[in-house]
Amino acid sequence: MITHENIEIIHRFFQVDKTSFEEMLSALLQKYNAVYTPVRMVIFGAPADNEEYAMRFAIIRRTVKEQFGANSPFVSYVAQPPQTMGLTMEVHEVVLTVQDRIAYRSRADVEYITIEREGCKRLFMSGVTGDIFHQTIREQSHEVFSKIADVLETEKLPVSSIIRQWNYIEKITDYDATGHQHYQDFNDARSLFYQGSEWTTGYPAATGIGTHWGGIMVDLDALRCEDRSVQVCGVDNPLQVAAHAYSQKVLLGEEDKVLLHKTTPKFERAKAVWKEDHxxxxxxxxxxxxxxxxxxxxxxxxxxxxxxxxxxxxVSHENLNRSGIPATKDATLITFRVYVKRWEDMDAAKKVVTERYSNLPAIYTLTDVCRSELLIEIEGMGILF
Structure with a gap:
């Protein structure tokens, strides 16, 4: 039996149909009633350009802060049109125990949340962006990672404590005037950010996904645990070459002048957190x-x-066991995000997913994925027993 006490972090979805932006945002937030402690709101919409994106993102931040006050979850605005063409929201809630101490903090212009208990510290960071109006994708990537590094250092968390990362990259498969691909530029900046850390439990789980606007934006979850009953483990997939082991022939664009080669996407196919029996x-x-x-x-x-x-x-128990997670059955999938490249494929993709998972909460958005020939990308969460 799945209970929220077994989950510890819950992703909930809400959506409204298309009307004016202010009306949609108001209706979306009215739909949400917190069950546990919200730490992140991710809102998906369809701004017309970067100017409108920046304006709407500022409105979202201000409106959420007004509604929640000092204990406000932090927000991200993703320029991906939802299937409904309205607004869609994913809320991340944390199940706190009596031992947990939560703090709402900021460093420079980055806001984040920490949750601490004896032997464990968690961090949630949302909406970390670069300067979309004056910087290249490469410059924004370096700026975003510099901001993240500053927060992690302040909180005395190593870079390798990142367990989940969402990387939103404007026009992900485009090239700049010098022949550098946006996604490859981001990957090179991420590789530089990660180097020097010891990734003993594997890289984070991650999504690198396109957006219509918004430059570079990163959300992340970090966890450091000295409690030996908590196990954190990267999960490989024998059906796929690990992304961080890709050969140069599948990496596109010009090589980095500092690194002297094109670096691989640094993430694991999944990242598991196991405590005692779940x-x-x-x-x-x-x-x-x-x-x-x-x-x-x-x-x-x-x-x-x-x-x-x-x-x-x-997430089969056979593969989880191979990765060192003592699960006794396959993971129970609890949420999906489905990214579809072309409008004309949206209904067909949804039909395939819902025929296989009729009751699984999912959101569908329109966006480019990391390779031009790929038509769909799916991420999610699962519960382990």
């Missing part, structure tokens, strides 16, 4: 890739099925 697993953005090659020319239905098959094997 836990949860963050499932990274997953696509129709076998080995390190995309399934090309097979259509949206086959790509969607292949993506789901990759996820299902990834």
């Amino acid at each position: 836990g949860f697993v963050y499932i990274s953005g997953t696509a129709a890739i076998r080995g390190e090659q995309s399934l090309e020319g097979v259509g949206i239905e086959r790509q969607t099925l292949a993506t789901l098959e990759n996820i299902e094997y990834l």
Whole structure:
């Protein structure tokens, strides 16, 4: 039986139909009643350009702060049109115990939340952005990681304590005038940020996904635990080459002048957190890739099925056990985010997912994914027993 006490972090979805932005935002926030402690709100919408994106993001931040006051969750605004063409919101809530101490903090212009108990510290950071009006994607990436590094250092958390990262990259597969691809520029900046840390439990679970606007934005969860009953473990997938082990032939754009080569995406296929007899697993953005090659020319239905098959094997108890997690059964999937590249594929993708998971809460958005030939990407969460 799944209980919230077993989950510890809960993702809840809300959406409203299209009307004016202010009306949609008001209606969306009215739908939400906190069950546990909200730490992050991620709102998906369709601004027309970066000027409108920045204006709306400021409105969202101000409105959420007015509604929640000093104990406000922090927000992200993702320029991905939801399937409804209105606004969609994902709220992350944490189940606090009597031992937990929560603090709402800021460092420079970055706001974040820490939760501490004896032997463990968690950190939630949202909406960390660069300067979308004056910086290149590469410059924004370095600025964002510099801000994150400053917060982690302040909180005495190593970079390797990051267990889940969401990386939003404007026009992810585009190239700049010098031949540098946006996603590759981001990956090079991430590699520089990660180097020097000891990733003994594997890299974070992560999603690197396109947005229509907004430059670079990163959300992340971090966890440091001295409690030996808590196990944190990266989860590989034998059906896919680990992303951080990709060969140079699948990496695009010009090489980095400092690193002298194109660096790989530094993430694990999943990251599991296990305590005594239960836990949860963050499932990274997953696509129709076998080995390190995309399934090309097979259509949206086959790509969607292949993506789901990759996820299902990834979180099977056989694979979890191989990764060192003593789960006794396959993970129970509890949420999906489904990113679809083309409007004309949206209904077909949703049909495949819902036929397989009819009761699974999911949101669907329109956006580009990290390879031009991929039509869909899916991320999610699962519960472990």
